[in-house]
Amino acid sequence: MQITLWGPGLAGLRERQKADRNHRILTSATELFRRDGYRHVRMEDLAQRAGVSVGTVYNYYSTKGDILIAIVSMEVKEVLEAGECLLASPPRPVLKALTRLIDHYYDHSLHYLDKEMWRTAMATSIESPHTPNGLKYNLLDERLRNQVQRLLLVLQERGDVVPGVDAAVIGSLLFNLLNVLFIDFVKSDDMELGSLKATLHGQLDVISRILVSDDSSLEN
Amino acid sequence: MQITLWGPGLAGLRERQKADRNHRILTSATELFRRDGYRHVRMEDLAQRAGVSVGTVYNYYSTKGDILIAIVSMEVKEVLEAGECLLASPPRPVLKALTRLIDHYYDHSLHYLDKEMWRTAMATSIESPHTPNGLKYNLLDERLRNQVQRLLLVLQERGDVVPGVDAAVIGSLLFNLLNVLFIDFVKSDDMELGSLKATLHGQLDVISRILVSDDSSLEN
DNA sequence: CGTAAAACTTGAATCCGTTCATTTTTTTAG
DNA sequence: CTAAAAAAATGAACGGATTCAAGTTTTACG
Numbered sequence: 333m334q335i336t337l338w339g340p341g342l343a344g345l346r347e348r349q350k351a352d353r354n355h356r357i358l359t360s361a362t363e364l365f366r367r368d369g370y371r372h373v374r375m376e377d378l379a380q381r382a383g384v385s386v387g388t389v390y391n392y393y394s395t396k397g398d399i400l401i402a403i404v405s406m407e408v409k410e411v412l413e414a415g416e417c418l419l420a421s422p423p424r425p426v427l428k429a430l431t432r433l434i435d436h437y438y439d440h441s442l443h444y445l446d447k448e449m450w451r452t453a454m455a456t457s458i459e460s461p462h463t464p465n466g467l468k469y470n471l472l473d474e475r476l477r478n479q480v481q482r483l484l485l486v487l488q489e490r491g492d493v494v495p496g497v498d499a500a501v502i503g504s505l506l507f508n509l510l511n512v513l514f515i516d517f518v519k520s521d522d523m524e525l526g527s528l529k530a531t532l533h534g535q536l537d538v539i540s541r542i543l544v545s546d547d548s549s550l551e552n
Numbered sequence: 553m554q555i556t557l558w559g560p561g562l563a564g565l566r567e568r569q570k571a572d573r574n575h576r577i578l579t580s581a582t583e584l585f586r587r588d589g590y591r592h593v594r595m596e597d598l599a600q601r602a603g604v605s606v607g608t609v610y611n612y613y614s615t616k617g618d619i620l621i622a623i624v625s626m627e628v629k630e631v632l633e634a635g636e637c638l639l640a641s642p643p644r645p646v647l648k649a650l651t652r653l654i655d656h657y658y659d660h661s662l663h664y665l666d667k668e669m670w671r672t673a674m675a676t677s678i679e680s681p682h683t684p685n686g687l688k689y690n691l692l693d694e695r696l697r698n699q700v701q702r703l704l705l706v707l708q709e710r711g712d713v714v715p716g717v718d719a720a721v722i723g724s725l726l727f728n729l730l731n732v733l734f735i736d737f738v739k740s741d742d743m744e745l746g747s748l749k750a751t752l753h754g755q756l757d758v759i760s761r762i763l764v765s766d767d768s769s770l771e772n
Numbered sequence: 773c774g775t776a777a778a779a780c781t782t783g784a785a786t787c788c789g790t791t792c793a794t795t796t797t798t799t800t801a802g
Numbered sequence: 803c804t805a806a807a808a809a810a811a812t813g814a815a816c817g818g819a820t821t822c823a824a825g826t827t828t829t830a831c832g
Contacts, residue, residue, distance in 0.1 A: 344798095346798060353811095386813070451678050459671050504755075508729055509728055595818075595820080607820095608782070
C-alpha cells in the first residue's frame, strides 16, 4: 500500500513516515479545532483528515487533550523565545519593561489557539496535573513564571529595581496575576485583548510601586 | 409505589418528593465522591444509592460536574458567612486581618471536598463557563472576590489602610493571588495546608506594604 | 370520585473517547 | 532475495456520560 517514493536510506523510511504522520495529525488537529471547535471534533474526524486510523492517532498522542497540549507547546515556545530577546535589553522604566513582556504574551496567545482551546488546555492541566498532558502544560507554565522572575532579576541587577525586594517572590506574584487575568479573559467570550491588557496595566501599576524607590516613582 | 406518609396538604406531595430526592442525590454524591473518588463514581452507582434512576439524576442536575458544583456551593456559602463576621470587626493590623480572612477560606476548604473534587470543579468552571455549572461557580468566585474587596474598604474607612490605594483594585489582586495559590495547592497531592498558608503569608506581607503608610509599617 | 393534562421517572439507546487483539508494513539477519 | 522479528497501523469493541421516547404518578377540575 505504501509506495516507497524516496527509496531506502536517508534517515530511514520509518522515521520519515512517523514524522510525516505526526505532522499531518497536528496540522489536521489545529485546523479542525479552530474551525469546528475542540469539543465538536471527534477523534474519527481528526484521524480521517490526517489520513490515518483512530488507533494511530492514539499511537502518537495519548489523549485528545494531549494533542491540544502539543499545540499549546508551539505557542508557548515561540512566546518564550521572544521573551528572551526582551530580557537581553529590557526597556526603561520598570513598568514599561514588565508591560512589554506581558503584553507580548497576551498578544501572541491567540495565534494557534482560540479561547475554547485555551480553556480546555487549562482545564486539563488543573484536572489531571499528573498525566503526561498536565505535566507538560505545567512545565511550560513554570518556564513562563521563570522568565518573569528573571526579568525582574535583570532589572534589579541593572539598578532599576530597588535591591530590597525579592525578585523571585514578586516575579512569581506577577506571573500569578497575569495567569489569572488570562484565565478570566479566555473564560469570557466577549472580552477583548484590549480589555485584558487594560486590567493588567492597572494592576501592574500598583505592583511596580513596590519595585522602584519613591524618587524614581515620580519619573512618569 | 410511593406511600403517602404525610397525607396530602403541607406544601404539596410533589414538592416534598422533589426536595427529598434532591437531598438524597446530593448526600449520595458527597459520600461516594469522597469515598471512591469523583472519577470512579458512575452515574449509575450514584443513582442506585440515591434510590432513583439515572435519568432522574439528570432531571435534577444537568451534568455530573453540576452535582459537584452544588457541593462546592455549600462549602463556599459557609465560608462567606464566616467571612461576614470577620468583616464586622476585623483585627489589627492590616496584615493580620487579611491573613485571618484568607486562612479561614483555606482551612475550611477541605470540609466537604477533597483535592480531586476541587480540581474537577475548577476545571469545569474554566472549560464550561457558560453552562449552569460554570455560571454558578463563577458567581461564587465573584462573591468571594467581593468579600476581600469589602474587607479592604472597611479597613480603609477605619483608617488602617492609607486613603491613596484603590481598595477594589488591590482587593481584586489579592483575590487573584489567593485563588492561584489555592489552585496550585489542589493540583499537588503532596502540598499541605501549612505550606499553602506559608506561601500566602509571604506574598501578603509584600502586598500589605502598599496598604499602610511607611510609619505604620514599622509597627511589627 | 373520575378523568385529562401536567410533571416527573425510567432505563434502554446513543454518542464518543479510549483500548486492544489482529493485520500490515518495515527492518534485520542469513 | 527471503524469512523471522520488530514496529506500527487498524478498526471493532468497551465503558461511561448523556439523551429521549415511553410509562407512571401527581395535580387540577368537573
